[in-house]
Structure formats: C-alpha cells, structure tokens
Amino acid sequence: MKLLQLAEHFERLDGLTSRNAMVDELARLFKSIESPEEMREVVYLTEGILLPPFASTEIGISEQFMSRAIAQAAGKSVEHVKELYRDTGDYGLTAEKLITWPGEGITVHQAYNALLDIAKTGGRGSIESKVEGLARLIHRISKKEARYLLRVPMGKLRLGVGDPTIMDGLACAYDGRRNLRPVIENAYNLCADMGLVAGILLSEGPERLKDFRVLLGSPIRVELAERAESIDDIVRRLSRCAVEPKYDGFRCQVHKNGDEIIIFTRNLEDATHMFPEFVEAARSIVKAETAIFEGEAVSFNPKSGKFHPFQVTVQRKRKHLVEAKEKELPLRLMAFDCLFADGLEMLYQPYTRRREALLKLLGEGNTIAPTDALVTDSAAEIEGFFNKCLNAGFEGIMAKSLISPYMAGRRTFDWIKFKRNYAKEMRDTADCAIVGYFAGRGKRAQWGIGSLLCAVYNSEKDRFETITKVATGLTDKDWKDMKETLDAARVKEKPARVESVYKPEAWVEPRYVTEILFDEITRSPSHTAGRDGGRTGYALRFPRIITPIRADKKAEDATTVQEIKELFAMQHQATQ
Ligand code: AMP
Numbered sequence: 142m143k144l145l146q147l148a149e150h151f152e153r154l155d156g157l158t159s160r161n162a163m164v165d166e167l168a169r170l171f172k173s174i175e176s177p178e179e180m181r182e183v184v185y186l187t188e189g190i191l192l193p194p195f196a197s198t199e200i201g202i203s204e205q206f207m208s209r210a211i212a213q214a215a216g217k218s219v220e221h222v223k224e225l226y227r228d229t230g231d232y233g234l235t236a237e238k239l240i241t242w243p244g245e246g247i248t249v250h251q252a253y254n255a256l257l258d259i260a261k262t263g264g265r266g267s268i269e270s271k272v273e274g275l276a277r278l279i280h281r282i283s284k285k286e287a288r289y290l291l292r293v294p295m296g297k298l299r300l301g302v303g304d305p306t307i308m309d310g311l312a313c314a315y316d317g318r319r320n321l322r323p324v325i326e327n328a329y330n331l332c333a334d335m336g337l338v339a340g341i342l343l344s345e346g347p348e349r350l351k352d353f354r355v356l357l358g359s360p361i362r363v364e365l366a367e368r369a370e371s372i373d374d375i376v377r378r379l380s381r382c383a384v385e386p387k388y389d390g391f392r393c394q395v396h397k398n399g400d401e402i403i404i405f406t407r408n409l410e411d412a413t414h415m416f417p418e419f420v421e422a423a424r425s426i427v428k429a430e431t432a433i434f435e436g437e438a439v440s441f442n443p444k445s446g447k448f449h450p451f452q453v454t455v456q457r458k459r460k461h462l463v464e465a466k467e468k469e470l471p472l473r474l475m476a477f478d479c480l481f482a483d484g485l486e487m488l489y490q491p492y493t494r495r496r497e498a499l500l501k502l503l504g505e506g507n508t509i510a511p512t513d514a515l516v517t518d519s520a521a522e523i524e525g526f527f528n529k530c531l532n533a534g535f536e537g538i539m540a541k542s543l544i545s546p547y548m549a550g551r552r553t554f555d556w557i558k559f560k561r562n563y564a565k566e567m568r569d570t571a572d573c574a575i576v577g578y579f580a581g582r583g584k585r586a587q588w589g590i591g592s593l594l595c596a597v598y599n600s601e602k603d604r605f606e607t608i609t610k611v612a613t614g615l616t617d618k619d620w621k622d623m624k625e626t627l628d629a630a631r632v633k634e635k636p637a638r639v640e641s642v643y644k645p646e647a648w649v650e651p652r653y654v655t656e657i658l659f660d661e662i663t664r665s666p667s668h669t670a671g672r673d674g675g676r677t678g679y680a681l682r683f684p685r686i687i688t689p690i691r692a693d694k695k696a697e698d699a700t701t702v703q704e705i706k707e708l709f710a711m712q713h714q715a716t717q
Contacts, residue, residue, distance in 0.1 A: 142179055144252045144286045145244070147186065151289045154300045155637075160602060163302055164319075167310025177340035182253040184336040186290075187307060189298030191257050193334045194410050194695075195360050202260055202271065202294040207232050210275035211291075215239035230633035232295055236279060236287040244283030252282065252290055260294055296630070297650060301637025303603040303697060304335065311339055321347055328353035330362040330550030333409045355486050357398045357431055360405040362550030364478075366539060366558040368704070370711040372520045372527065375540045378554050381518035382543060383492060384526050386535040387558055388475050388512070389451040390439035391693050395474075397423050397432045408695040415457065419474050422508035429483045429502055436476035436509065443471055448534060452688060474509045477539075480547055488547035495547065516543070527559065536560055552701070568660055569708065571681060573597060574605050574696040575653045576636065577645030578627055581612075581620075590624040593686075594645045595655060597670050599702040605651045606702060607641045608670040608679055609659070614686030623689055626653060640669040651696035656688035657681060662709045671702045679705050 150170040157163050167187070174180045185191060208226065212219045217239060225235045259274040279287060292298045302310075308329065312321040321342075328338045328350045337359075341349055355361060369375045375382065392407040393416065402420045406412045413420060416438065427434075440454040441447060449470070457470055479499035480488040487498050499511055515526050527538050537560035545555035560569065573595035581591020592612035596605035615623060630650040635641060639651065665680035672678040679702075 142174060142183070142249045144247050144249050144282065144290065146173070147183060147249050148285045148289045151187075151298075151300060152285065154302065157301070160306060163306055164309040164313055167302065167307060168313035168317075171311055171314035171339070174343065177344040179250055180343045181336035181340040182249055184307065184311075184339045186249070186253065186293060186298075187300065187302065188304075188335060189293055189296065189300070191253070191260055191293065193336065194408065195333060195405055196411070202275065204232075204295070206268070206271050206275065207291065207295065209272045210279060211236050211239060213272060213276035214279035215241075230631065231292065231297065233288040233290075233292040233297075236291050237284040240279070240282075240284045240287055242280065242283070244286060245281045247281050252278070252286070256290065256294060296652070297632060299632065299637055299650060303638065304329070305600060305603045307335060311342060315342065315347065324350050326550070327351075332356050332359040333362050334359055355433065355481050355488065357396050357433065357481070358403055360394055360396075360409040361433065361480055361488065361547075362409065363392060363394065363407065363435070364548045364550075364556060365552035366556035367552060367554045368707060368711070369540070369557045369559050372523050372559065375523060375557050375559060376518060376520045378557065379540055379542050381516065383496070383514045383516050383541045384523055385477060385512040385514045385539050385541065386475075386530045386533070387537045387539045387560070388437040388439045388448065389536040390437045390448075390454045390472075390475075392435065393419065393438050393474060394433065394435050394480075395419065395423055397427050397429070399430060400424055407693040408698060416472065416474075418472060418508050422474070422506055426504035426506045426509060427502055428504050431481065431484055432479070432502055433481035434476055434499060434502060435478045435480065436474040436512075438472050438474050440470040440472050443468075448473075450534075455688065455692075473507065475512045476503060476509055477512045478547060488549060490546060491544045492541050493543050552704075568658065570656050570658050570687065571597065571608070571700040571705070572654050572691055572694055572698065573608060573657055574651040574699040575627060575649055575655055576605055576607065576639045576641065576651050577643070577648045578624070579610070580646045584617075585620060588620055588624060589646075590620055590627075593623075593655065594641065594643055595657065595684075596639060596641070596651065596699070597702050597705055598697055598699045599640075599670075600697070601703075603638060605636075605639045605696065605699070606670040606672070606678065607639070607643060607668045608705065609657065609668070609681040609684045610643065611655075611657055611681075611684040611686055613684070614658075615689060619686075619689050626690060640672075642667055642669060651699075654691040654694040654696060654699050655686055656691050657684045658687045659684045662705060662712060671706055679709060 154166050208219050208222045212222045229235050255278045262271050308325050309319050312319045315321050324347050394405040396403045402423045404413045404416050440449045479495050482498050487495050540557045542555040575593050576596045577594035578590050579592045580589050585591035592610050595609050596607045599606050627649045630652045632648050632650050635648050636650050659681035661682040663680050663682050664677045666677050668678040668680045670678045
C-alpha cells in the first residue's frame with residue numbers, strides 16, 4: 142500500500158464524527174491491505190504509535206529534532222520552522238506548509254521502517270543522523286503524507302479512533318459485521334498488541350485467533366475491579382469469596398523466562414529498570430522456569446515496616462531516583478495473582494487454583510510475598526477484615542470470586558473493590574484524563590495555568606467526556622511542572638475524541654491521568670460525562686487533585702462513564 146493511500150484514509154477519518162462511519166472507513170482501509178506485515182504497520186500507525194507500549198525500545202524524536210529536520214528538508218531556518226509551528230501547533234501542518242515537492246510515492250512499509258530506524262537510532266552522533274534521516278524521509282513524501290506521518294512520532298496523530306473502534310474496524314473488514322469483535326478482543330487482551338492480532342487475523346484467520354496463547358514477554362491486559370456499595374452487597378454478589386487487602390501502590394505484572402525478568406506497569410509499559418529488587422527476588426525465589434504473576438508494589442518504612450501511601454511510593458517512579466530511593470524507600474511486591482506457571486496458562490483456572498499456584502510459585506522472602514487472603518461468606522468476618530485493613534493503613538479491600546477465571550482486560554464484579562463505606566460517606570477518587578487547561582487568575586496568571594479540564598472515558602463510544610474543572614490540590618511547583626508536561630501534549634483544536642461544552646485556553650491530547658478526590662457526584666449541564674444525547678451530564682463536587690499525574694495509567698485507563706453512573710446510583714440509594 143502506498144503511503145498516500147493511507148494518508149487519504151486518515152484524512153477521511155479526520156473529517157468523521159460518527160463512530161459507525163469511522164468503523165466503516167477503517168474496515169475499508171484494513172480490507173485493502175495485502176500482507177500481515179503491512180497490516181501490522183498500518184494498525185500501529187492508525188493507533189498513532191510505531192511499536193506497542195511494552196516494546197522496550199526508546200522511541201525518541203523530540204520537537205527540536207523535528208524542527209531541524211523540517212528546516213533541513215525545506216531549506217529554511219530552524220527559527221522559521223519554529224515560528225510556523227507556533228502558529229499551527231502541529232508538525233504535520235508545519236511540514237505541509239513548507240513542502241513544495243510532489244513526493245516519490247513511497248509505500249507504507251518504506252515510510253514505517255524509515256521512521257522506526259530514525260526513532261531507534263541512539264548512541265554517539267545519533268542526533269545528527271536522526272535529523273538527517275528524518276530530513277531525507279520528509280524529502281520523499283508529499284504534503285498530505287507529511288501531515289499524518291509526522292504526527293505519529295510526536296504522539297499527536299489524533300484520528301479520534303481508540304482501541305475499541307479499531308477492533309470494530311478489523312471485525313468489519315473481515316466479514317462486514319462486528320461478529321468477530323469478541324475473538325479479536327480476547328486475543329488483544331492476551332498480548333496487548335493490536336498489530337500482532339490484526340496480522341494473524343489476516344494471515345491465519347479467526348480460527349487461529351481463537352486459540353491465541355499467552356506470550357511470555359507480551360503483557361496480559363489487566364483485570365479490573367467494580368465497586369460495591371456495602372459489605373452486604375459483596376456477599377450478595379459473590380457469596381463465598383476471598384478478601385484481600387487493597388494495597389495502594391503500582392500494579393506490576395512480572396514475566397519470568399528463566400533468568401530473564403520483565404516487569405510491566407499497569408499501563409503495560411516495560412518498567413523493569415525501576416524495580417531492581419524485584420528482578421533479583423524473582424530470579425531467586427520464584428520456583429518455576431516460566432511464570433507470569435501480578436502484584437502491587439508498595440514502599441514501606443524500613444524501621445517500622447509500615448506501608449506508605451501511593452503519594453510516597455510514586456517518588457520511586459522518577460527514573461533518576463531509582464538508585465537513590467532504593468534504600469530510603471524500599472519496595473515490597475504484594476503478589477495477588479498467578480496467570481502462567483511452568484508453561485501452563487493459569488489464567489483460565491478459578492481463583493482458588495490460581496491462588497494455590499501463586500503460593501507454590503513463591504518461595505520464602507519478604508521482597509515478593511503473597512497478599513493475605515481470607516476466604517469467607519460471612520459479612521461480619523469481611524467487616525472485621527476490612528476494619529483491620531483500614532487500621533493497618535490500607536486503602537480498603539478487594540473481594541474476589543472463588544470460581545471465576547482471570548478476566549484479562551475486563552472490569553467485572555468478579556473482583557470488587559471496597560474502600561470506605563460508600564453508603565455513609567461518598568468521598569472517593571476518580572482517575573481523570575486531562576483534556577485541557579485554563580489560564581489562572583492572580584498568582585497563577587503569570588504561569589498561564591490555573592485549572593484543569595478533566596474527563597472520564599466512555600469505553601463504548603471511545604470518547605472522553607468532561608466531568609470536572611479542578612483548581613485545587615497542587616502546590617506552586619506542581620502547577621509549573623503540570624504546565625510543562627501538558628504543553629508537550631498541547632494541540633490547537635479540541636482533540637477528536639473529547640466531548641466538551643467548555644472551551645479551555647489550551648486543549649491537551651488525552652494522555653495524562655490525574656487522580657481527583659471528590660465528595661459527591663452531581664448532575665450538571667456544563668459537563669458531557671454520561672449525557673447520552675441528553676442535556677445534563679455528571680460532575681464531581683468539590684474536586685481536589687491528590688496525585689498530579691498517575692504515570693502508571695494511560696488515558697483509556699481513566700475511570701469510565703459507566704463507573705460514574707454506578708457511583709451516582711449508589712449515592713442516590715444511600716440518601717433515600
Ligand atoms: P482501582 O485502581 O481503584 O480501580 O483498583 C484496582 C487496583 O487495585 C488494581 O489495578 C491493583 O493495582 C490494586 N490492588 C491493590 N491490592 C490488590 C489486590 N489484593 N488484588 C488486586 N488488585 C489490587
């Protein structure tokens with residue numbers, strides 16, 4: 142496929158707002174692809190990435206490289222390019238304005254590989270060769286091709302299609318309907334690699350996808366929990382169940398293949414380098430040649446042995462602090478699930494079996510240890526466990542069905558989180574995608590940022606719907622850092638997947654998640670969350686930020702509209 146053809150599909154997608162029309166357009170695009178390799182590349186490009194997030198290759202093309210490369214290709218000064226960029230806010234459009242040549246008609250494969258090579262180039266002298274490589278590539282492509290291709294390495298493709306829409310597009314490309322979506326989704330949940338799944342669908346068909354196996358080294362998309370309104374509600378839904386403390390740290394998925402250990406975070410990025418102590422412990426205590434298990438990494442006070450809250454653990458995430466913090470903030474991995482052991486796919490087994498496998502997997506040691514677990518059907522016993530957990534400083538409890546398998550990539554009532562008595566006191570937290578910011582008043586005016594426009598995720602519609610404007614909870618330094626972070630994802634116009642009544646001073650591509658504490662959910666005409674075609678959405682009352690950026694979550698991991706509706710219903714019941 143020629144790059145120009147792909148750019149034309151992207152251009153059409155760009156102009157669409159109806160999800161069905163987007164699915165049809167994607168289906169047409171996927172149908173015209175001939176080889177699995179090309180399918181993989183086109184799917185990644187459509188996702189706006191060059192490789193799946195868990196690939197450990199650093200993909201790095203900074204704004205500076207891009208400005209220099211465009212300048213070099215167009216024979217203009219870097220200053221001129223930067224000025225145009227200030228106007229357009231987009232490197233695709235900037236290059237488009239400067240390109241005067243027709244392009245060589247290169248293929249998607251050629252463009253993708255050139256870009257990947259450039260992005261991967263590292264080491265001495267790499268800056269010059271990156272800029273030159275990129276300039277050469279720009280010289281080979283036309284205006285329209287540049288508009289879309291150059292947005293990819295900058296993380297700003299913004300076609301308005303996320304994973305659910307791409308999966309529907311693939312299913313439709315296959316048989317004109319969406320019947321295959323569950324098969325595609327299941328395989329995707331097992332490997333988190335849409336390009337791989339799409340390639341297999343093309344080369345080997347749906348039958349092969351149906352028996353897709355777990356791959357060591359490719360993260361399994363994580364199972365998520367629903368909320369319960371009371372302990373009685375937990376017992377009603379699960380009867381006899383296991384209850385575990387709910388630790389407040391980073392979720393880690395550990396893959397062990399002999400001596401090779403890879404640790405993925407909640408958003409499925411490879412974060413092995415951040416957890417040297419887990420790598421060592423996994424090598425020495427895990428009693429299986431191959432294994433995949435999950436746990437929550439929490440820092441603790443080495444003197445008292447008490448766990449710290451997330452806001453303290455998060456300090457370990459800063460790359461340069463790993464070594465310095467290793468002693469000061471040691472981590473423990475509280476392991477709660479076993480998905481694969483010695484070649485066996487444990488994730489299809491019920492909780493009880495997986496728990497047995499987990500206990501068998503982990504040898505003696507403190508660095509990686511299994512969570513406590515109480516198996517009971519008594520609300521009184523759960524209540525006792527819950528109170529003990531709160532006294533020990535945990536967030537709450539996780540109740541788990543004894544009979545259900547691990548539901549990769551799904552949020553179900555097989556896992557139920559219970560933090561406080563929601564029925565008595567609503568205070569809870571929501572993870573929101575930041576979609577824009579407003580300039581501040583007073584002191585903040587000089588920084589150009591004073592409040593954030595935040596959204597929850599509507600996974601059915603693949604849209605980010607706003608739920609709050611938040612201006613409290615950050616220190617002066619946090620605001621400055623926040624502006625710097627958000628400016629890297631700033632875009633000129635409302636991002637395609639964002640639904641908003643507000644028009645903030647700056648729109649931001651949904652990429653960063655902030656954790657917000659709130660008192661209550663209210664109905665509001667100013668927000669679009671859960672509007673469903675009506676005029677009122679949901680909003681958070683008394684929002685304050687408690688974690689500026691949840692680096693372990695991506696925008697699609699934000700709290701969903703469905704969860705907000707459930708919380709609203711619970712709160713309503715509590716006040717009746
Ligand atoms: P939330 O992020 O509030 O939806 O809660 C789900 C998260 O709780 C999971 O993604 C885990 O990171 C974390 N968690 C803490 N303790 C446990 C546990 N015992 N079992 C499962 N997840 C846990």
